[in-house]
Amino acid sequence: MITGASSGIGEAIANRLAKAGYTAFGTTRRLTPSGKRLFEMLPLDVTSDADLHPQLYWMRGFEKTCSSNHKQAPPAR
Numbered sequence: 001m002i003t004g005a006s007s008g009i010g011e012a013i014a015n016r017l018a019k020a021g022y023t024a025f026g027t028t029r030r031l032t033p034s035g036k037r038l039f040e041m042l043p044l045d046v047t048s049d050a051d052l053h054p055q056l057y058w059m060r061g062f063e064k065t066c067s068s069n070h071k072q073a074p075p076a077r
Contacts (some may be wrong), residue, residue: 005039006032024068037042040056 002017004010005026017024018038026037027044045051 001027001042002039003027003044005041006030 002010002014002024003026005014006028010026014024014026015038024039026039026041027046028041029043029045031041031043060072
């Protein structure tokens with residue numbers, strides 16, 4: 001999950017991860033149609049608990065259902 005992926009460095013990181021074969025999700029406060037992307041864009045305001053908690057629960061569920069052939073990021077140190 002890459003925050004601020006609607007433009008700039010966030011978008012570049014999400015594209016790079018998607019091109020490398022990772023399942024990438026970008027987030028933005030205001031979801032607007034902007035053409036085809038290599039990653040899925042999700043609406044999320046990281047300053048809002050009302051936005052943050054449902055997305056984190058969704059990501060936890062997604063993580064559990066990923067097939068073993070998806071590339072997974074290494075654990076954070």
